[in-house]
Amino acid sequence: MRAFTALIARDLRLSLRIGGEALTLVLFFVMIGVIVPFAIGPDKGQLARLAPGIVWIAAFLSMLLGLDRLFRNDDDDGSLLLFRHAAIPLEAIVAAKTIAHWLLTALPLLVATPVLAILLAMDFESWWRTTFSLLLGTPALVAFGALGAAVTVSLRRGGLIAPVLILPLCVPVLIFGVGAISGGSSGPALLFLAAISLVVSTFAPFAAALALRVAGD
């Protein structure tokens, strides 16, 4: 357990010291919110109707953008090799890194959603629903992302392969994520979204650890 928390603390500390990376994702996220009104036009009603989907797409793309960092640095400096000999199994290490990654990439986006809500003329009700569905859905995105990042870590220039690889897996998350926002019959979609997140974040560490073991071979 000490190793688990030490790993999360280290990843958070490193990211805070390097600074820019987490901010880049938030900036990208907000940028989409800035340009969409220019592309669609200033019709507030139309914007508000499209807003939940746009927020989800923005979050989705930002998270794919940050994916490559998950294991790349640790692979480059040899830490990933040594994690095999740590006091906790590789699966737990992947889980710890995934949690840290969620805190560093998804949480800042959740915090930044009010900015997008203003830019896209969302009312309080739909902003709240969007944020809640993001909260439920992003763990699945991060877990799928860990899987993609683990599979591609041994490829030197694998930057964009992981997002392409996991894109089809993430589509259901997007469908139920947006489905959970629309008022009325959103209950089942919300439950399904939560179920996807729970299942994926339970199994992904095992699959990703397996991929990492094979990658070192």
Added chain:
Amino acid sequence: MSPSHALPQRRLKVSGLCCRRGERLLIDQLDFEVAAGEILLLRGPNGAGKTTLLLALAGVVRPEAGSIALTGGEADAGSMSDLHLLGHRAAVKPRLTVAENLRFWADMNGGERALIEPALVAAGLAHAEALEAGHLSAGQTRRLALARLLVAERPVWLLDEPTAALDSDGELLVGRLLDAHLLRGGLVVAATHHDLALRPPVRLRTLTLGVPA
């Protein structure tokens, strides 16, 4: 380094080991044994398979055939958390301080934080404790990597070119660390081109790997 309490006794037994790297069979039918308190030096030209053998022993490279057994007195013998691997890459984060790097590996490998200070002193890095590791020279980074072996006590050390990038003082340091480790009943497999500054009497064996035809 005080030669305090003894380490758990381990015995490494390799039989019929074959390892393949890409198309080439680098290691063919290798047999050897290393007991507690012994050091095995791996010699051979570049590309002979020294690093591959170390990675196989560390459980990273899957052997094509043969077996690697790490046996010891305890029930959980042979587990991966029995060994330290010192590879080409130092596993040092440039934006963490020297002490933070060591503390992380102490936590990660189930070591003790009380060992961090002595390890820094032993590695000759006590003055650089609060420095970001990115500012260290290549030799100092190597010393930091060596200090990682000291913060979590494990009986088996697998070292790949432990003296690379080190000055003559650093080479003596490696010799001292190895002496202390062997004295406590540790087991070392080291790939090296240089003679290590070990203090006799040392139970040393040499294994020369050739370039396969």
